[in-house]
Amino acid sequence: MIPRICDAHCDTLFAIAIEGKAPEACTVTRERMARGGVSVQTFALFCGRKGPQGTPYRDALDMLAAVPQVGVPMITGALPDERPETPSGILSCEGGEMLEGSLARLDEFQQKVRLRMLALTWNFENEIGHPAKEGPKGGLKPFGFELLRAMDDYGILPDVSHLNEAGFWDVCERAALPPIASHSDCRWLCDVPRNLRKEQARAIIDRKGFIGVNFYGFFLKEDGVSALDDVVRHVDELCELGAEDVLGFGSDFDGIETWPEGLAHPGDFPALMDALARRGYGEALLDKLAGGNLWRVLKAAEAAARH
Numbered sequence: 322m323i324p325r326i327c328d329a330h331c332d333t334l335f336a337i338a339i340e341g342k343a344p345e346a347c348t349v350t351r352e353r354m355a356r357g358g359v360s361v362q363t364f365a366l367f368c369g370r371k372g373p374q375g376t377p378y379r380d381a382l383d384m385l386a387a388v389p390q391v392g393v394p395m396i397t398g399a400l401p402d403e404r405p406e407t408p409s410g411i412l413s414c415e416g417g418e419m420l421e422g423s424l425a426r427l428d429e430f431q432q433k434v435r436l437r438m439l440a441l442t443w444n445f446e447n448e449i450g451h452p453a454k455e456g457p458k459g460g461l462k463p464f465g466f467e468l469l470r471a472m473d474d475y476g477i478l479p480d481v482s483h484l485n486e487a488g489f490w491d492v493c494e495r496a497a498l499p500p501i502a503s504h505s506d507c508r509w510l511c512d513v514p515r516n517l518r519k520e521q522a523r524a525i526i527d528r529k530g531f532i533g534v535n536f537y538g539f540f541l542k543e544d545g546v547s548a549l550d551d552v553v554r555h556v557d558e559l560c561e562l563g564a565e566d567v568l569g570f571g572s573d574f575d576g577i578e579t580w581p582e583g584l585a586h587p588g589d590f591p592a593l594m595d596a597l598a599r600r601g602y603g604e605a606l607l608d609k610l611a612g613g614n615l616w617r618v619l620k621a622a623e624a625a626a627r628h
Protein backbone atom coordinates (compact mmCIF):
# COMPACT_ATOMS: atom_id res chain seq x y z
CA MET A 322 0.00 0.00 0.00
CA ILE A 323 1.35 3.44 -0.92
CA PRO A 324 0.37 5.87 1.81
CA ARG A 325 -1.26 9.12 0.76
CA ILE A 326 1.60 11.58 1.12
CA CYS A 327 1.00 15.23 1.98
CA ASP A 328 3.98 17.50 1.36
CA ALA A 329 3.99 20.83 3.21
CA HIS A 330 6.24 22.82 0.88
CA CYS A 331 7.57 23.20 -2.65
CA ASP A 332 8.62 26.14 -4.81
CA THR A 333 7.29 24.86 -8.13
CA LEU A 334 5.07 27.89 -8.80
CA PHE A 335 8.10 30.13 -8.34
CA ALA A 336 10.14 27.97 -10.71
CA ILE A 337 7.45 28.23 -13.39
CA ALA A 338 6.24 31.81 -12.99
CA ILE A 339 9.37 33.65 -11.93
CA GLU A 340 12.28 31.52 -13.11
CA GLY A 341 10.51 30.64 -16.34
CA LYS A 342 10.96 26.89 -16.08
CA ALA A 343 8.79 24.65 -18.21
CA PRO A 344 6.33 22.77 -15.97
CA GLU A 345 7.58 19.42 -17.25
CA ALA A 346 11.16 20.41 -16.32
CA CYS A 347 10.18 21.00 -12.67
CA THR A 348 10.93 18.53 -9.89
CA VAL A 349 7.27 18.36 -8.86
CA THR A 350 5.08 17.11 -11.67
CA ARG A 351 1.69 15.45 -11.65
CA GLU A 352 3.18 12.25 -13.05
CA ARG A 353 5.81 12.03 -10.29
CA MET A 354 3.24 12.87 -7.62
CA ALA A 355 1.05 10.03 -8.88
CA ARG A 356 4.01 7.65 -9.01
CA GLY A 357 5.12 8.54 -5.48
CA GLY A 358 1.67 8.37 -3.93
CA VAL A 359 1.54 12.11 -3.26
CA SER A 360 -2.03 13.00 -2.46
CA VAL A 361 -1.60 16.66 -1.55
CA GLN A 362 1.26 18.94 -2.50
CA THR A 363 1.45 22.37 -0.88
CA PHE A 364 2.46 24.90 -3.53
CA ALA A 365 3.99 28.05 -2.05
CA LEU A 366 3.68 31.56 -3.36
CA PHE A 367 7.31 32.35 -2.64
CA CYS A 368 7.54 36.10 -2.50
CA GLY A 369 10.52 37.03 -0.40
CA ARG A 370 13.48 36.69 -2.73
CA LYS A 371 14.37 40.40 -2.99
CA GLY A 372 13.14 41.64 0.35
CA PRO A 373 11.89 45.22 0.36
CA GLN A 374 13.41 45.84 -3.09
CA GLY A 375 11.26 43.22 -4.76
CA THR A 376 7.73 43.23 -6.16
CA PRO A 377 6.27 40.50 -3.92
CA TYR A 378 2.60 41.23 -4.51
CA ARG A 379 3.09 41.26 -8.28
CA ASP A 380 5.14 38.05 -8.04
CA ALA A 381 2.38 36.37 -6.01
CA LEU A 382 -0.20 37.23 -8.69
CA ASP A 383 2.12 35.86 -11.38
CA MET A 384 2.47 32.63 -9.42
CA LEU A 385 -1.29 32.34 -9.00
CA ALA A 386 -1.65 32.80 -12.75
CA ALA A 387 0.75 29.85 -13.22
CA VAL A 388 -1.38 27.49 -11.10
CA PRO A 389 -3.11 25.82 -14.10
CA GLN A 390 0.32 24.90 -15.50
CA VAL A 391 1.18 22.54 -12.62
CA GLY A 392 -1.55 20.23 -13.85
CA VAL A 393 -3.13 19.26 -10.53
CA PRO A 394 -6.39 20.64 -9.15
CA MET A 395 -6.00 23.11 -6.27
CA ILE A 396 -8.38 22.62 -3.37
CA THR A 397 -9.67 26.13 -2.76
CA GLY A 398 -12.92 25.09 -1.09
CA ALA A 399 -13.47 22.96 1.99
CA LEU A 400 -10.99 20.12 2.47
CA PRO A 401 -12.48 16.67 2.01
CA ASP A 402 -12.58 14.45 5.10
CA GLU A 403 -9.98 12.10 3.70
CA ARG A 404 -6.81 12.85 1.77
CA PRO A 405 -7.62 12.72 -1.97
CA GLU A 406 -6.81 9.57 -3.91
CA THR A 407 -5.40 11.43 -6.88
CA PRO A 408 -2.82 14.25 -6.87
CA SER A 409 -4.16 17.58 -5.62
CA GLY A 410 -2.68 20.83 -4.43
CA ILE A 411 -3.18 23.46 -1.77
CA LEU A 412 -1.66 26.93 -1.61
CA SER A 413 0.56 28.62 0.94
CA CYS A 414 2.50 31.84 1.19
CA GLU A 415 6.25 31.98 1.79
CA GLY A 416 7.21 35.53 2.67
CA GLY A 417 4.45 37.73 4.06
CA GLU A 418 5.80 40.75 2.19
CA MET A 419 3.35 39.88 -0.56
CA LEU A 420 0.71 41.50 1.68
CA GLU A 421 2.60 44.80 1.54
CA GLY A 422 1.65 45.48 5.15
CA SER A 423 -2.07 45.41 4.40
CA LEU A 424 -4.73 43.10 5.80
CA ALA A 425 -6.90 44.04 2.81
CA ARG A 426 -4.39 42.16 0.66
CA LEU A 427 -4.84 39.07 2.82
CA ASP A 428 -8.57 39.33 2.30
CA GLU A 429 -8.01 39.70 -1.44
CA PHE A 430 -5.95 36.49 -1.57
CA GLN A 431 -8.53 34.64 0.50
CA GLN A 432 -11.29 35.74 -1.86
CA LYS A 433 -9.32 34.55 -4.90
CA VAL A 434 -7.87 31.33 -3.51
CA ARG A 435 -7.52 29.85 -0.12
CA LEU A 436 -4.14 30.09 1.58
CA ARG A 437 -3.74 27.32 4.16
CA MET A 438 -0.48 28.45 5.71
CA LEU A 439 1.59 31.58 5.64
CA ALA A 440 5.32 31.85 6.37
CA LEU A 441 5.59 35.22 8.04
CA THR A 442 9.05 35.99 6.65
CA TRP A 443 11.50 34.56 4.17
CA ASN A 444 15.17 35.48 4.65
CA PHE A 445 14.71 39.25 4.88
CA GLU A 446 13.15 41.50 7.47
CA ASN A 447 9.69 42.61 6.40
CA GLU A 448 6.63 44.44 7.80
CA ILE A 449 5.81 41.39 9.92
CA GLY A 450 9.06 40.43 11.62
CA HIS A 451 12.63 39.22 11.36
CA PRO A 452 14.09 36.13 9.69
CA ALA A 453 16.15 33.37 11.31
CA LYS A 454 19.03 34.27 8.99
CA GLU A 455 19.45 37.67 10.69
CA GLY A 456 19.78 36.42 14.25
CA PRO A 457 17.45 35.41 17.06
CA LYS A 458 16.49 38.85 18.39
CA GLY A 459 13.67 41.19 17.41
CA GLY A 460 10.20 39.70 17.59
CA LEU A 461 7.10 40.37 15.55
CA LYS A 462 6.22 43.95 14.64
CA PRO A 463 2.81 45.53 15.31
CA PHE A 464 1.59 44.49 11.84
CA GLY A 465 2.75 40.96 12.60
CA PHE A 466 0.47 40.77 15.63
CA GLU A 467 -2.45 42.21 13.66
CA LEU A 468 -1.78 39.67 10.92
CA LEU A 469 -1.79 36.76 13.37
CA ARG A 470 -5.27 37.75 14.54
CA ALA A 471 -6.50 37.94 10.94
CA MET A 472 -4.91 34.57 10.12
CA ASP A 473 -6.68 33.01 13.10
CA ASP A 474 -9.96 34.34 11.69
CA TYR A 475 -9.28 32.89 8.26
CA GLY A 476 -7.87 29.62 9.57
CA ILE A 477 -4.44 30.20 8.02
CA LEU A 478 -1.71 28.37 9.92
CA PRO A 479 1.28 30.49 11.00
CA ASP A 480 4.38 28.98 9.37
CA VAL A 481 7.52 29.68 11.41
CA SER A 482 10.03 28.16 8.96
CA HIS A 483 12.38 31.11 8.16
CA LEU A 484 11.14 33.17 11.15
CA ASN A 485 13.65 33.97 13.89
CA GLU A 486 13.47 32.72 17.47
CA ALA A 487 11.97 35.85 19.06
CA GLY A 488 9.28 35.83 16.37
CA PHE A 489 8.70 32.12 16.92
CA TRP A 490 7.93 32.67 20.61
CA ASP A 491 5.66 35.62 19.77
CA VAL A 492 3.68 33.33 17.45
CA CYS A 493 3.43 30.66 20.16
CA GLU A 494 2.18 33.21 22.65
CA ARG A 495 -0.23 35.16 20.46
CA ALA A 496 -1.64 32.93 17.71
CA ALA A 497 -4.72 30.88 18.54
CA LEU A 498 -3.87 28.41 15.76
CA PRO A 499 -0.89 26.15 16.40
CA PRO A 500 2.50 27.04 14.89
CA ILE A 501 3.79 24.95 12.03
CA ALA A 502 7.29 24.69 10.56
CA SER A 503 6.49 23.60 7.02
CA HIS A 504 10.07 22.86 5.97
CA SER A 505 12.65 22.81 8.78
CA ASP A 506 14.89 20.17 10.38
CA CYS A 507 16.59 19.57 13.74
CA ARG A 508 19.11 22.23 14.69
CA TRP A 509 20.74 19.93 17.20
CA LEU A 510 21.66 17.58 14.33
CA CYS A 511 22.56 20.27 11.78
CA ASP A 512 23.31 23.67 13.24
CA VAL A 513 21.85 26.14 10.75
CA PRO A 514 19.50 28.99 11.75
CA ARG A 515 16.71 27.61 9.51
CA ASN A 516 16.41 24.48 11.64
CA LEU A 517 14.45 24.16 14.90
CA ARG A 518 15.95 24.04 18.36
CA LYS A 519 14.66 21.31 20.67
CA GLU A 520 12.61 23.75 22.73
CA GLN A 521 10.97 25.07 19.55
CA ALA A 522 10.12 21.54 18.40
CA ARG A 523 8.70 20.82 21.86
CA ALA A 524 6.54 23.95 21.71
CA ILE A 525 5.13 22.84 18.34
CA ILE A 526 4.44 19.38 19.78
CA ASP A 527 2.72 20.88 22.86
CA ARG A 528 0.42 22.97 20.67
CA LYS A 529 -0.32 20.15 18.21
CA GLY A 530 1.14 22.05 15.27
CA PHE A 531 3.19 20.49 12.50
CA ILE A 532 6.84 19.98 11.52
CA GLY A 533 7.69 19.09 7.92
CA VAL A 534 11.14 17.55 7.55
CA ASN A 535 13.01 19.42 4.81
CA PHE A 536 14.98 17.40 2.22
CA TYR A 537 17.60 20.10 1.61
CA GLY A 538 21.04 18.49 1.93
CA PHE A 539 22.52 21.40 3.88
CA PHE A 540 19.72 21.34 6.49
CA LEU A 541 20.03 17.57 6.96
CA LYS A 542 23.82 17.54 7.25
CA GLU A 543 26.33 20.34 7.56
CA ASP A 544 28.42 19.12 4.59
CA GLY A 545 25.30 18.92 2.42
CA VAL A 546 25.97 15.32 1.36
CA SER A 547 22.93 13.38 2.48
CA ALA A 548 21.14 10.08 2.03
CA LEU A 549 17.74 8.64 2.97
CA ASP A 550 19.20 7.65 6.33
CA ASP A 551 19.77 11.31 7.17
CA VAL A 552 16.08 12.05 6.70
CA VAL A 553 15.36 9.00 8.89
CA ARG A 554 17.76 10.39 11.53
CA HIS A 555 15.85 13.69 11.74
CA VAL A 556 12.55 11.80 11.90
CA ASP A 557 13.95 9.56 14.67
CA GLU A 558 15.10 12.51 16.74
CA LEU A 559 11.79 14.32 16.44
CA CYS A 560 9.85 11.17 17.31
CA GLU A 561 12.11 10.76 20.34
CA LEU A 562 10.90 14.21 21.48
CA GLY A 563 7.30 13.06 21.07
CA ALA A 564 6.50 14.42 17.61
CA GLU A 565 4.62 11.35 16.32
CA ASP A 566 1.39 13.33 15.99
CA VAL A 567 2.83 16.49 14.45
CA LEU A 568 5.49 15.20 12.08
CA GLY A 569 5.56 14.90 8.31
CA PHE A 570 7.46 16.17 5.29
CA GLY A 571 8.11 19.54 3.67
CA SER A 572 10.31 18.50 0.76
CA ASP A 573 11.21 22.00 -0.51
CA PHE A 574 11.41 20.48 -4.01
CA ASP A 575 12.07 23.04 -6.76
CA GLY A 576 13.60 25.29 -4.10
CA ILE A 577 16.68 23.20 -3.31
CA GLU A 578 19.76 22.34 -5.31
CA THR A 579 20.89 19.38 -3.24
CA TRP A 580 18.82 16.54 -1.80
CA PRO A 581 19.37 13.10 -0.29
CA GLU A 582 20.66 10.38 -2.60
CA GLY A 583 17.58 8.42 -3.67
CA LEU A 584 15.10 11.19 -2.82
CA ALA A 585 15.30 13.52 -5.81
CA HIS A 586 11.62 14.07 -6.60
CA PRO A 587 8.09 13.16 -5.45
CA GLY A 588 8.29 9.81 -7.25
CA ASP A 589 10.90 8.77 -4.67
CA PHE A 590 8.61 9.08 -1.62
CA PRO A 591 8.03 5.29 -1.50
CA ALA A 592 11.79 4.79 -1.03
CA LEU A 593 11.65 7.06 2.02
CA MET A 594 8.63 5.24 3.42
CA ASP A 595 10.47 1.93 2.87
CA ALA A 596 13.52 3.26 4.72
CA LEU A 597 11.30 4.27 7.65
CA ALA A 598 9.56 0.89 7.61
CA ARG A 599 12.94 -0.87 7.68
CA ARG A 600 13.86 1.29 10.65
CA GLY A 601 10.85 -0.21 12.45
CA TYR A 602 8.11 2.39 12.02
CA GLY A 603 4.74 0.64 12.00
CA GLU A 604 1.96 1.16 9.51
CA ALA A 605 -0.18 3.48 11.65
CA LEU A 606 2.72 5.81 12.42
CA LEU A 607 3.91 5.72 8.81
CA ASP A 608 0.48 6.85 7.70
CA LYS A 609 0.60 9.79 10.12
CA LEU A 610 4.06 10.80 8.91
CA ALA A 611 3.09 10.35 5.28
CA GLY A 612 0.23 12.79 5.45
CA GLY A 613 -2.15 12.07 8.29
CA ASN A 614 -0.58 14.62 10.60
CA LEU A 615 -0.52 17.44 8.05
CA TRP A 616 -4.09 16.68 7.04
CA ARG A 617 -5.15 16.70 10.70
CA VAL A 618 -3.73 20.18 11.37
CA LEU A 619 -5.08 21.57 8.08
CA LYS A 620 -8.56 20.30 8.94
CA ALA A 621 -8.28 21.71 12.47
CA ALA A 622 -7.33 25.14 11.09
CA GLU A 623 -10.22 25.05 8.66
CA ALA A 624 -12.65 24.10 11.42
CA ALA A 625 -11.39 26.97 13.60
CA ALA A 626 -11.84 29.60 10.85
CA ARG A 627 -14.43 32.25 11.58
CA HIS A 628 -14.87 33.27 7.93
Ligand SMILES: [Zn+2]
Nearest residue numbers: 415483504576
Ligand atom coordinates in the same frame (compact mmCIF):
# COMPACT_ATOMS: atom_id res chain seq x y z
ZN1 LIG B 1 11.85 28.17 2.27
